Amino acid sequence: MKDGYLNFSHSKVGKTLFSILGLTVPPKLARYSEGDELVKTSILVNDRTNLVAIQQCFPESNISVVDEASSAKVGGLVFDATTITTPQQLVGCYEFFNQQLGRLITNGRIVIIGSAIDSTMSVEMAASQRALVGIVKSIAKELGRKGCSANVLYAKQVSEQTIAAPLRFLMSDKSTYVSGQVIAAGEVTSEFELSQWHKPLAGKTALVTGASRGIGAAIASTLAADGAQVIGLDIPQAKAALEQHMSELGGQSILLDVTASDAPQQLASALDKPLDIVVHNAGITRDKTLKRMSTAQWQSVVDINLGAVANINQHFFQHEVFAPQAKIVCVASISGIAGNVGQVNYAASKAGIIGLVEATAQQLQVNDADITINAVAPGFIETEMTAKIPLMTRHFGRRLCSLSQGGLPQDVANTIAFLASPNAQAINGNTIRVCGQNLMGA
Ligand code: NAD
Numbered sequence: 001m002k003d004g005y006l007n008f009s010h011s012k013v014g015k016t017l018f019s020i021l022g023l024t025v026p027p028k029l030a031r032y033s034e035g036d037e038l039v040k041t042s043i044l045v046n047d048r049t050n051l052v053a054i055q056q057c058f059p060e061s062n063i064s065v066v067d068e069a070s071s072a073k074v075g076g077l078v079f080d081a082t083t084i085t086t087p088q089q090l091v092g093c094y095e096f097f098n099q100q101l102g103r104l105i106t107n108g109r110i111v112i113i114g115s116a117i118d119s120t121m122s123v124e125m126a127a128s129q130r131a132l133v134g135i136v137k138s139i140a141k142e143l144g145r146k147g148c149s150a151n152v153l154y155a156k157q158v159s160e161q162t163i164a165a166p167l168r169f170l171m172s173d174k175s176t177y178v179s180g181q182v183i184a185a186g187e188v189t190s191e192f193e194l195s196q197w198h199k200p201l202a203g204k205t206a207l208v209t210g211a212s213r214g215i216g217a218a219i220a221s222t223l224a225a226d227g228a229q230v231i232g233l234d235i236p237q238a239k240a241a242l243e244q245h246m247s248e249l250g251g252q253s254i255l256l257d258v259t260a261s262d263a264p265q266q267l268a269s270a271l272d273k274p275l276d277i278v279v280h281n282a283g284i285t286r287d288k289t290l291k292r293m294s295t296a297q298w299q300s301v302v303d304i305n306l307g308a309v310a311n312i313n314q315h316f317f318q319h320e321v322f323a324p325q326a327k328i329v330c331v332a333s334i335s336g337i338a339g340n341v342g343q344v345n346y347a348a349s350k351a352g353i354i355g356l357v358e359a360t361a362q363q364l365q366v367n368d369a370d371i372t373i374n375a376v377a378p379g380f381i382e383t384e385m386t387a388k389i390p391l392m393t394r395h396f397g398r399r400l401c402s403l404s405q406g407g408l409p410q411d412v413a414n415t416i417a418f419l420a421s422p423n424a425q426a427i428n429g430n431t432i433r434v435c436g437q438n439l440m441g442a
Pocket of ligand 1 (some may be wrong): 202214257331378382
């Protein structure tokens with residue numbers, strides 16, 4: 001879908017007109033494309049506490065520390081806040097950004113690394129650590145017009161194994177539409193070793209549901225570009241589009257309705273080896289205000305978006321269809337976080353997905369399983385699904401975020417590829433919004 005307002009605002013005439021009318025021009029977002037630098041090449045860190053671990057995360061980048069006086073522009077700012085234990089110490093965070101924000105380039109990236117809040121922490125420390133969320137969410141809003149993003153990464157332990165994958169993702173243009181968010185990194189077993197950053201999914205087999213178009217098609221392309229062998233699934237009516245897309249990717253097609261009573265069994269028997277990655281992307285909307293919603297509209301949305309995901313996962317766990325260290329990624333929605341008029345069914349299904357992810361992640365942890373499960377919650381993404389939204393609602397939907405524009409399917413796909421990567425082993429039970437810091441439920 002074309003965003004006429006965005007395109008016009010970037011044209012010569014549009015720029016002049018927007019300036020006369022005092023309208024904000026949505027920023028031109030930097031997006032990763034194959035062959036680009038994976039991460040920002042110059043990153044400024046506030047101090048040396050975890051400098052070695054941070055440097056190890058970015059072997060290809062120039063990491064400088066703020067005390068090395070310079071006013072050169074930088075691609076990223078990292079504030080290590082893990083040692084902050086009192087509200088008084090938060091001033092260090094204020095001072096760093098107050099003095100250094102001017103050095104950040106357009107489309108620059110900011111990450112604050114905090115200590116994961118838990119019950120062993122003093123109330124003072126927990127409050128100070130939580131304050132970091134307010135800081136990044138506000139900075140993200142202030143810098144959104146420059147296409148910059150700001151996010152918090154809470155770590156249980158700071159090591160290359162736990163923070164490298166999320167930090168590299170957040171410092172890259174793969175995360176361009178992820179802003180004002182919190183990612184939590186847990187622990188990894190001592191045997192866990194990071195694998196290559198280039199083609200991280202080489203040798204992995206990935207199943208993507210709803211892969212014939214929209215976000216699902218982009219997920220399939222991105223996972224394939226990262227080296228995975230992709231199995232795309234869609235309903236029989238999408239046969240032509242699915243087979244065309246899978247043949248372009250050298251992948252396999254499965255035509256199946258995920259709500260069929262024997263769908264999990266059919267799927268499992270179509271596979272010749274365990275799955276390393278499963279992306280539950282297939283989803284529908286059937287919008288109506290609750291009073292006017294039919295039972296069929298309620299049921300189809302809940303069955304496809306939530307029931308099928310639960311059934312397939314349950315069968316795959318019971319029959320060992322997931323490979324060791326498998327990565328499951330579900331697609332939720334900001335409607336499941338904020339609720340939305342006319343979407344009681346959809347919001348229920350997507351909130352349910354977030355619950356499913358949290359409960360499954362906890363069970364996996366209790367059972368010492370090395371499989372992870374996470375979700376992404378897209379905001380307004382330009383697809384055939386959102387193209388059906390009435391014109392003016394669509395226009396406002398796009399502007400309702402700090403980046404003043406809709407996201408692209410590849411923005412969601414890149415976030416999923418990060419969560420599906422073997423290097424993201426410490427990320428479990430997260431729901432990451434890919435919404436340009438949408439105001440809905442923010
Ligand atoms: P889309 O309608 O373009 O694509 C959905 C795909 O799922 C289609 O290929 C469709 O055939 C498939 N599908 C539907 N029912 C199925 C079933 N029963 N079995 C197998 N496949 C089925 O939608 P999209 O915009 O690409 O959305 C993809 C996912 O992202 C959905 O889960 C959606 O809820 C979610 N999402 C989208 C947005 C957005 O702005 N587009 C925002 C938030 C969340």
